[in-house]
Amino acid sequence: ILGGRSAGRQPRDLGRRFWENRSCFDSQSGGPAMIKYQTLPQMLDDRSRGAAAIGYLEGENAEKSLKLSDLRRRALGILHHLQRLGAKPGDKLILHVASNEQFIDAFWACLYGGIVPVPVAVGISDEHKHKLLRIARQLGSPYLYTDRKLRDRLAEFATGLGGGEPWASLGARTFTVDRLDDMSREGTPAKLSPDHVAFIQFSSGSTSEPKGVVLTHGNILANADGAQRAARFTEQDVSLSWMPLTHDMGLI
Numbered sequence: 001i002l003g004g005r006s007a008g009r010q011p012r013d014l015g016r017r018f019w020e021n022r023s024c025f026d027s028q029s030g031g032p033a034m035i036k037y038q039t040l041p042q043m044l045d046d047r048s049r050g051a052a053a054i055g056y057l058e059g060e061n062a063e064k065s066l067k068l069s070d071l072r073r074r075a076l077g078i079l080h081h082l083q084r085l086g087a088k089p090g091d092k093l094i095l096h097v098a099s100n101e102q103f104i105d106a107f108w109a110c111l112y113g114g115i116v117p118v119p120v121a122v123g124i125s126d127e128h129k130h131k132l133l134r135i136a137r138q139l140g141s142p143y144l145y146t147d148r149k150l151r152d153r154l155a156e157f158a159t160g161l162g163g164g165e166p167w168a169s170l171g172a173r174t175f176t177v178d179r180l181d182d183m184s185r186e187g188t189p190a191k192l193s194p195d196h197v198a199f200i201q202f203s204s205g206s207t208s209e210p211k212g213v214v215l216t217h218g219n220i221l222a223n224a225d226g227a228q229r230a231a232r233f234t235e236q237d238v239s240l241s242w243m244p245l246t247h248d249m250g251l252i
Contacts, residue, residue, distance in 0.1 A: 035225050039192040039217040041112045042206060048072040052235075056101050068103070075108035077183025078224030082109060085143065085175050089190040092142040095203070096132060096150060098122045101244050102177050106145050110199070117199045118142065118212070121246040122150060129157040135202055135210050136170050144174040151176055186216030194218030201248050 037043040048068040056064045087093060093110055097103050103119070110117040115122045118139065120132045132154065136142055144151070151174055158167035190196075198217045202210040233239070243250030 008164045035221050038194050044072055073104045074183055075112055076186040078109035079187025080185045083187045087115050087143050092116045092118055092139045094142050094144045095119045096146040112189045116197050119246040143169055148176045148178045
């Protein structure tokens with residue numbers, strides 16, 4: 001992933017140099033290729049003015065289309081609730097939901113608010129729960145976005161490990177999707193730049209402690225721009241993905 005860096009370390013100069021002095025060329029004009037947007041929310045603001053939409057395939061006969069304008073509205077509505085909970089720009093939020101739609105809504109809510117989402121997969125084994133708790137310990141005092149059932153399972157598991165006190169801190173900073181009864185009020189978007197952290201992607205942690213990679217808005221936009229140019233995608237193309245959103249390729 002272009003310009004990625006480990007969580008807690010100083011940003012690599014490569015990411016900024018790549019952003020400011022891109023050496024790739026536009027395939028049509030032959031001139032230097034310029035990235036159109038500075039941040040991911042700026043991109044969604046622009047794209048949501050048209051008819052573009054994202055589709056969710058939940059089964060053979062279960063398909064849903066959501067216009068990007070509605071995604072933007074829902075994200076800002078969720079941001080309002082996160083800010084009421086106390087989340088501020090730069091705070092970390094563990095994103096732990098099974099629904100792709102709920103994941104995308106909350107992910108963009110974080111991006112708009114400058115809150116750093118940390119995707120963690122929902123699994124059926126205790127190891128998945130243990131991974132989340134280890135990541136929470138690394139992050140310090142993160143928020144948690146999940147549903148009521150998953151929250152209760154995590155609380156029971158943490159208490160069984162003798163981690164009642166650490167869970168009490170995380171539990172108090174948890175927002176459950178079940179509480180989203182009203183998204184009519186918009187949160188306040190943060191002032192962002194390409195160097196602001198967009199999200200943190202953690203490794204599986206199967207062989208050691210999970211390791212986080214910090215990705216900025218500039219990193220993601222440069223990566224997406226390069227992929228678009230290499231594959232020659234246009235606005236008429238439709239992209240289909242079956243990869244989990246907690247996987248780097250599934251998300252980016």
